[in-house]
Amino acid sequence: MRLMGRMFERNDYSVYAPMFAGHGTSEPLDILEKGHPDIWWQQVLDAIEFLKQEGKDEFYIFGLSLGAIFATKALENCPEVKLGGVFGSPLYADTYKNVKKAFLTYARKVYEIHDLDEVEIAQKMRVVGSKIDLMLTNINKTADTVSNELPELKKPYFIGQGTTDELVDPDKAELVAKDVKKSELHWYEAGHVLTINHAHKQLESDLLKFLENN
Template sequence: MKILQPKPFFFNKGNKAVILLHSFSGTPNDMRLMGRTLERSDYSVYAPMFAGHGTSEPLDILEKGHPDIWWQQVLDAIEFLKQEGKDEFYVFGLSLGAIFATKALEECPEVRIGGVFGSPLYADTFASVRSAFLTYARKVYEIHDMDEVELDKKMRLVDSKIDLMLTNINKTADTVANKLPELDKPYFIGQGTTDEMVDPEKAGLVAKDVKKAKLHWYEAGHVLTINHAHKQLESDLLKFLENN
């Protein structure tokens, strides 16, 4: 099987443009299946890669990334699509990307429709994200055959830096969540019933607060864009776009 090196992708098709935002420690590769489906339905699709992601060093995410930097990348993505001549803009995000997709809907008048998959909005805790990131970091280092001393040193460094990052993400998420009752644009919510990264019940609370929310449940885990629910998610998303 060919492994795609993580990088942003742009599928240039119609004037309607969809921005797809990946998750924390994820890459645009996680959005590629959805991107191709949208492309086949004549949507242009752009998936930027958040700063610090897509490298073989997990510390890059914690040292080179920041919610302010990632938000600027979303604004840059919209500007890029304008330069490409697109005139309708939709933004959807997975997990971390869900925060910024929602922020784009709230703050960017040109973004008409958007939504979230496995959204952490209204989350009470980011403990599961912390645990998952440490597991991810350890796996990446083990793949590179790092000796135990160096591995331990790296993991202690990750452990010392992750909390500040999660605090910053949480602050951004809270600011975005506080504006949800004011959001008056079509808002797609895709949520897995067996999601272990975020509390699935929070999706229902978000749906109640957003006037034009459409909540879709899937018997699946967190990464809906690539797990066994992805085809149903893509079908539901296309219908949502066509009906709005």
């Protein structure tokens, strides 16, 4: 999200992008052991409170992938958040099979980069495998709660979705757009991480227009 944050900053928006607990480290297990949907939600609330203390009184929120769940939850539950949007959102997902596969691949690559031998990697991967299903179950519960409230969402809602997204089903974006009355669905010929792949410039342009028009 840093690239997008810098873009907003250049266009005179104040930006705050907290790091979700467990993310941004060289140990994939941190996400599974230090993170939790309740912790991440509290971080969102803390971020809003921090910005209030900084004198801000109107808030826009955007989230990528996992962050999309909590950006939407903030729109549903926090009156001071006026509008927002999501990119590569997992809402309405039938399965997290692709997410699990991608996380396991990511974890192994990280351990290989850190020159662990095969025995050490196997030990680490067994721990990851023992914890990931519970985490995905907890994330899914939160996503289901957020999804159930989508028809009540009356705020402007930007949906950015890649047509070749390998982690979430692109077709679900249409279901979300149908449920949210003030939604704008934008398609991109790109994969999951729209904020940094080749679609990011068009995404940034569309977001600026969205903010200007709302």
